[in-house]
Amino acid sequence: MVNIQSHVCLKPYNTFGIDVRARYWVEVNHEDDLPALLHLTEFLDTPKLILGGGSNVLLCHDFDGLVVKMSIQGIDVVREDDEHIYLKAGAGIVWHELVMYCVERGYAGMENLSLIPGTVGAAPMQNIGAYGVELEQIFDSLTAVHIKTGDIQTFNHADCAFGYRESVFKHNLKGQYIITSVTFRLAKQPTFHTRYGAIRETLADMGVSDENLTIRAISDAVMHIRRSKLPDPADIGNAGSFFKNPEIPQTQFEALKAQHDDLPGYPLADTDRVKVPAGWLIERAGWKGYRSGDAGVHAKQALVLVNYGKATGDEILNLARQVQSSVQERFGISISPEVNVI
Incomplete structure (x- = not known):
């Protein structure tokens, strides 16, 4: 059973470090906990804010409602074919940890998205992208719970209506669903994306040529670029x-x-x-x-x-x-x- 708290400080849960409070707060670790939570009579009409890593929000005031912190874990291969691995990840998985999981196992497609802050559940909402790759290119499907009914629904690629930093969850279905897991289609044989930004130059500085290029090298190059240009939220x-x-x-x-x-x-x-x-x-x-x-x-x-x-x-x-x-x-x-x- 979930533990609902009141008057919780949100400063540790948003990477801007904005000091505001939530009237109510709950952390969800299992998909099965959501329907029961959403059917609690006292919270049926309460405004809800869904938080993953808090890395893509600017909180301008106290939230007079229920903040739902998504912490669902788990990474599993759900199927594979000759060309692809289909990997299902819980919404609460830290995005970069999932990228490293894939790089270490040779699952190709995520390497250009290394070191993007946030969690898996927020990634399709924003259609995150970096250095010539967007999430929709490796997306297979997701599961989400309808906030009003508690029903669990599967969304395929077309259902999500992806665009540049856009999806159906930011428009027609905004505020209606809570994403609980995402399934990715990753390649057994990589297609390298090195044209965007300073990736080629960074690879050259690392002594990596086209002949010895790997997804790990691209991931390392992207991390080097991001760390040289972007501040760590832990510091600023x-x-x-x-x-x-x-x-x-x-x-x-x-x-x-x-x-x-x-x-x-x-x-x-x-x-x-x-x-x-x-x-x-x-x-x-x-x-x-x-x-x-x-x-x-x-x-x-x-x-x-x-x-x-x-x-x-x-x-x-x-x-x-x-x-x-x-x-x-x-x-x-x-x-x-x-x-x-x-």
């Missing part, structure tokens, strides 16, 4: 990339490129749009290293907003809005938060 409160990289029309990109010849751009397949790094835009707008009180923009990566100690959620949010307005004014580009503001 942050939620990783705060903004999505905007996608703009090719014509707009070319016009901006004529004014800023070092503007990076990544053409999107089968479209007339180009993805532009939000970090570059923010840095060029003059925000890199900016600090107001304990809220700031990281000195090494302008895409990351940080809490140097005692910043409130509202202070971080106000800074984010200033950055958005500045980028819009200078470049005519709207940048949207990747982080969920609560």
Whole structure:
């Protein structure tokens, strides 16, 4: 039976380190506990916030409802064929631990997603991605519990309506389901993704050539890059990339490129749009290293907003809005938060 607590401090449970409280709090370790919890009469109409690693939320005030901390564990091979391993992981598994589990066993597909903070259950909601790979490329299915009915449902790839940092769980089904496990389709023979970012250069510095390339080498390269650019939440409160990289029309990109010849751009397949790094835009707008009180923009990566100690959620949010307005004014580009503001 789950243990429901009251007036719990959420500072240890969000990587921004925002000091707010939950009116009610419960930790769920087994999928079977959820239906009974959700049918408790006193909590039927209570607002609910589902937390994994707390690495993609900005908490701006106390939560006057029930916070459900998902801690379901377990990693199991559920089936395999000649080309793929199908691996089921509990929603509470730390994402990077799952990546390392796969790298150590030679299951290919996750290596570019090394060191992304958070847990497995939150990954499909956000369709997490990095260095040329997105979760949807290795996704098979997930199980989720309907918050109102307690029914368990399976969602396949099409059901999830994945997009860039998007899924059906952020739109049509927002707040309706709690993800309990995710099944991934991983390759027995790897397809290497080395074109995005500084992966090739980092591999070369590591002495890795195309002839001796492995998924472990790519994972090591990605971890090196991330550690050199991104602050550790254990040291400085942050939620990783705060903004999505905007996608703009090719014509707009070319016009901006004529004014800023070092503007990076990544053409999107089968479209007339180009993805532009939000970090570059923010840095060029003059925000890199900016600090107001304990809220700031990281000195090494302008895409990351940080809490140097005692910043409130509202202070971080106000800074984010200033950055958005500045980028819009200078470049005519709207940048949207990747982080969920609560």
